[in-house]
Amino acid sequence: MAEPLRVEAGELSAEEILDALLDGRRVLVEAEMMGGTHRVSLRHDGTTFYCDTPTTLHKxxxxxxxxxxxxxxxxxxxxxE
Structure with missing residues (x-):
């Protein structure tokens, strides 16, 4: 398994994040939400994309x-723009 890519929100473009996911890497994003900094885990299992936040798992x-x-x-x- 590839090493996770750790980034801060706004560091990469959406396409760069998606490319990393399609290459099999998990992307860990440090993002400001709910009054603090939280880690969001983005991943792809070959079929489904997952966005795992502190409160919800989006698919x-x-x-x-x-x-x-x-x-x-x-x-x-x-x-x-």
């Missing part, structure tokens, strides 16, 4: 759904 089956989640939750750096 996505489609690549575009996972990209939208990464962007919406603020895990990726903002994209230029």
């Amino acid at each position: 996505h089956t489609e690549r575009e759904e996972m990209l939208a989640c990464i962007r919406k939750m603020g895990y990726a750096k903002p994209e230029p």
